[in-house]
Amino acid sequence: MRGRERGKPNSRGPCRVFLDSVAGGAWPMKKAVSIIAAAILLPSVGQAQEINPLPGLYVGAGGGLAWFLNTSTSIGGSITSSTGWGVGGLIGYDFVGPRIELEVAYGRVPITASTPLANFTGTAGQLQIMGKVLYDFFPASAFTPYVGAGAGIGFVDSNTALGSTVFAYQGIVGLGWNVDSQWRIALEGRYIGTTNPSVSIGGTNVTYSNNNFATILGAQYKFAPPAAAPPPPSAAPVAPPSFMVFFDWDSSRLSQASLNVVKQAADAYRAKGNARITATGHTDTSGSDQYNMALSLRRANAVKDALIRNGVPATAIAVIGRGEQGLLVQTGDNVREPQNRRVEIVVQ
Structure with a gap:
């Protein structure tokens, strides 16, 4: 059954005296x-x-x-x-x-x-x-x-x-x-x-x-004090590696192109050493909220299974389903948008 998915200083005289005057003097x-x-x-x-x-x-x-x-x-x-x-x-x-x-x-x-x-x-x-x-x-x-x-x-x-x-x-x-x-x-x-x-x-x-x-x-x-040396530029925060795979409409099957992306994510995990992976599934707005939530989880789990096959321990993978939430392309209800049918893989 098909439903919909939705999205958000000198002196004279013999005697001389003086009075001093030094860079400053005084009144009575x-x-x-x-x-x-x-x-x-x-x-x-x-x-x-x-x-x-x-x-x-x-x-x-x-x-x-x-x-x-x-x-x-x-x-x-x-x-x-x-x-x-x-x-x-x-x-x-x-x-x-x-x-x-x-x-x-x-x-x-x-x-x-x-x-x-x-x-x-x-x-x-x-x-x-x-x-x-x-x-x-x-x-x-x-x-x-x-x-x-x-x-x-x-x-x-x-x-x-x-x-x-x-x-x-x-x-x-x-x-x-x-x-x-x-x-x-x-x-x-x-x-x-x-x-x-x-x-x-x-x-x-x-x-x-x-x-x-x-x-x-x-x-x-x-005299003005020497100018203080400017602080070293702060290092820009480095975003964790992330990957994205896309799915056909109403499908959780990974294409060959998607499997290649999953392999890249697994390689990034091994290169990072002690890391964790989060796979977050999404859908477009065609279909009901309940159906799309379940579909997003199936897609995330499909990615998890592919990661395990590429040598990533299951315990290092977290799966999240967001359904229609977090649309990559904002659309109205009941719109089949391929960019929204995806799983985001973050290695951190």
Whole structure:
């Protein structure tokens, strides 16, 4: 009975002092503290533009204003100054938060000295080399306040060629604007001090306190890290070998061409070693659902028997009947479509 099947940084005057200026300087302390206090209130603004901070080497340069803190000398009298200038350059490494820098700077300030031995007016200069440690409070924000300290060596104007060699130190407060992950604009205030330098005045060795304030505006550039090597391309998943045999209408008999395909599937099984085979039978949409389900199973079992004859163990073969489900060519009901009358053999 036939039914149907369906499918889905030089100075004048005998005595010279300077104020240091190192790649960054400082405003008077009250102003500097005010800046940082205000900056600490900016994190919520900075977070409006998040930066992707990366560790790396950077360079910078800056310049600004400097003031020598009025003082007295070891023989009496006083030294006063007006506003001077300072410039410097640096190289540093950013660990994202902590930073370290090596800085070279030079500056000059106008001074007036009044001592029991001599009175004069001129300029005083200082060259210094310092190592510094700094800390950014919000390295990932557009604006980040920071603090730092430095120590090193200074050369203050005196009667010798290099000047009076002194131990130099400084304290830093600043505010950085991270333009992006590589560029930063920094405004910072500094207190800069040294051990007491000396100068010879009229044959007398005179010392004085050397304390300074400076404010510097600078720019820094961080070198981009080397580009990461692209990951190796992922291997495309390899589909298991599959074969397909076709049948005449309402038949489960294997043609010679189909038997040749079954033999290829058996060869693939042996080449793969430990494998399993699934034989899934299908029908077209001519015939009833029940009839077509049974027919698809008969076709799958016919393939299983042929596989066994080609040396594949029966225990390695699974048989599935799907009837009209999984049409290879979508058709309406009661359509005799040869491409749908098949068994798919998968070796995996």
